[in-house]
Amino acid sequence: MSNPLHAQHYADHAHQCRAAILENVCLAESTYRVRLHCPAIAARILPGQFVMLHLTGADDPLLGRPLALYDTVLDASGAAVAVDIVYLVVGKMTSRLAQLSTGGQVDLWGPLGNGFPPQSTRHLIMVAGGIGQTPFRALAQECLGNRRYGDPQREVSQVERVTLCYGARSEGSLADVEQFEAIGVVVNISTEDGSRGHHGLVTEVLGKLLASGFQDARLVCCGPEPMMEAVAGQAAAVGLPCHVSLETPMACGIGICFSCVARVRDKDGDWDYKRTCVEGPVFDAEKIVW
Ligand SMILES: Cc1cc2nc3c(=O)[nH]c(=O)nc-3n(C[C@H](O)[C@H](O)[C@H](O)COP(=O)(O)OP(=O)(O)OC[C@H]3O[C@@H](n4cnc5c(N)ncnc54)[C@H](O)[C@@H]3O)c2cc1C
Ligand code: FES
Numbered sequence: 001m002s003n004p005l006h007a008q009h010y011a012d013h014a015h016q017c018r019a020a021i022l023e024n025v026c027l028a029e030s031t032y033r034v035r036l037h038c039p040a041i042a043a044r045i046l047p048g049q050f051v052m053l054h055l056t057g058a059d060d061p062l063l064g065r066p067l068a069l070y071d072t073v074l075d076a077s078g079a080a081v082a083v084d085i086v087y088l089v090v091g092k093m094t095s096r097l098a099q100l101s102t103g104g105q106v107d108l109w110g111p112l113g114n115g116f117p118p119q120s121t122r123h124l125i126m127v128a129g130g131i132g133q134t135p136f137r138a139l140a141q142e143c144l145g146n147r148r149y150g151d152p153q154r155e156v157s158q159v160e161r162v163t164l165c166y167g168a169r170s171e172g173s174l175a176d177v178e179q180f181e182a183i184g185v186v187v188n189i190s191t192e193d194g195s196r197g198h199h200g201l202v203t204e205v206l207g208k209l210l211a212s213g214f215q216d217a218r219l220v221c222c223g224p225e226p227m228m229e230a231v232a233g234q235a236a237a238v239g240l241p242c243h244v245s246l247e248t249p250m251a252c253g254i255g256i257c258f259s260c261v262a263r264v265r266d267k268d269g270d271w272d273y274k275r276t277c278v279e280g281p282v283f284d285a286e287k288i289v290w
Contacts (some may be wrong), residue, residue, distance in 0.1 A: 014254070015040040016109040018056060022073075022082055023102055028175040030089040031131065032098050034106075035073060035082050041110050042072045042080035044151045047138035048245055048282045051083065051110030052253040055096055064109070065093045066250045066277070068135040068222075072149065080149075086175060088131040112253050113281050116243060120157035122216040125240075126185075127165045127206055127231050129223025130173070135245045136164060137180065139220065144184045163188060165209065167202025167223070171195035203230045210238050220282075222247070225290065232285035242285040248276040263289035 019036035027033050041051060052064035073082035089095050097106070116139050124143050126136040141147040145158040167190040168174050174196065180187050189197025190205045198205050202223075219242040221231040228244045235242035251259040254277060261273035262280065265287045274280065 014109050014112060015044075016107065017041065018105050019108045021100055021102055021104040021106065024098070024100055024104075026098075027086065029172040031086065031173065031175045032089070033070065033084055033086045033176075034097065034100075035084050036106065036108060037082045038108055039079070039081045041108060042083050045069050045072065045080075045083065045111035046115035046149050046154065047142050048115035048135050049111040049113045050135075050253075050281065051085070051108050052112060052250075053085070053093070053097070054107040055093060056105045056107050058096070061092050063251050064107070064253065066112070066247075066253055066281075068245070068281075069111070069138055070134050071138045071141060072147075084137075086131070086134045086137075109253070113277060114279070116220060116245075116282050118154065118156040119218055119241065121218045121241075122160045123214055123218075124159045124162045125165065125206070125209065125214070125217055125219045126162065127202060127219060127221040127223070127227075129167045129202055129227040130169075131175075132221075132223030132227075132245075132247075133164065133166055133175065133180075135222055136220065137176070137183075140164070140180065140185050141183055146183055161186065163209065165190070165202050165205045167191070167205070167227070169193065201227075203227065203234065206231060206234055210234060210240075214238070214240065218242070219285075220245070221285065228285070229288075229290040232288065232290070235285060243282050244285045244288060246276050246281045246283065246288075248281070250277050253277045265289060 019038040022035040024034045054064035067085045070084040070086045072080040075081045140162045143159045163186045170193045219235045222245040248260045251257045260276040264274040
């Protein structure tokens with residue numbers, strides 16, 4: 001059995017492919033969803049895993065960029081043939097990607113990283129800040145029993161309810177809220193300027209939700225680091241398990257360069273640097289040294 005902490009594992013198990021762009025659409029302010037035809041990756045990828053995306057033929061940026069699986073796309077026979085990626089335009093790669101259209105190509109390798117571990121609880125609470133909602137769409141689909149992922153497809157026990165606490169600067173930055181609702185997710189919105197939902201921070205929305213008394217629940221969180229730290233504290237205060245998906249900048253994505261390390265506690269209470277690309281990006285929130 002190969003070791004996912006070694007780069008060789010990815011040489012054996014991850015696929016590199018040139019993927020055709022099936023569509024590239026704007027969802028919200030500076031936020032796009034690109035659909036990429038890559039059956040070998042789509043068939044294997046799990047919620048919380050990511051791909052490295054490189055612009056075909058580009059030497060600037062030279063390195064690929066990590067992007068989370070948003071969801072897979074099925075063909076008429078039910079086979080996963082494409083992946084959807086939702087991305088925020090922040091720099092060179094994402095601004096060039098936003099200019100590509102149907103028929104264009106990009107280079108992809110994946111699936112990479114560990115993904116969200118299956119856990120059986122009655123409720124799943126997903127907390128997203130900014131573009132941090134991207135790893136949660138496939139997770140919600142899986143936990144609600146709408147879809148299965150992986151090859152062989154993994155078994156996950158269904159939850160009764162999935163709630164997304166989704167915080168953004170303003171209404172214009174919120175992406176795909178209706179799509180989350182359409183698959184059965186209860187969405188609680190907050191915006192910093194009060195243009196939609198709660199006027200304030202997503203941690204305030206989460207605080208209210210937790211105060212309403214959740215017992216058999218677990219949290220997952222993705223977004224800016226101070227937000228994830230606060231959510232980890234809120235989960236610990238009410239004794240609920242919480243996993244965070246870190247968005248540490250990455251160079252290789254397969255464990256070679258150590259550019260992506262985070263400080264993670266071991267079982268003795270000491271901490272060590274762990275590579276987010278191979279030991280994460282999903283970590284038990286209690287183990288992170290913020
Ligand atoms: C596992 C993982 C999954 C990710 N999934 C998504 C996703 O689904 N959608 C999405 O939009 N983004 C995601 N990201 C973040 C994405 O990889 C970066 O935004 C990427 O660097 C953008 O490339 P760029 O060339 O456009 O910008 P760059 O030129 O790389 O960066 C532009 C600016 O953003 C800063 N920056 C870059 N990366 C980060 C980071 N991770 N955290 C804070 N600041 C950063 C840089 O310092 C620079 O100032 C993910 C990151 C990781 C590690
Ligand atoms: S990105 Fe190179 S070791 Fe993680």
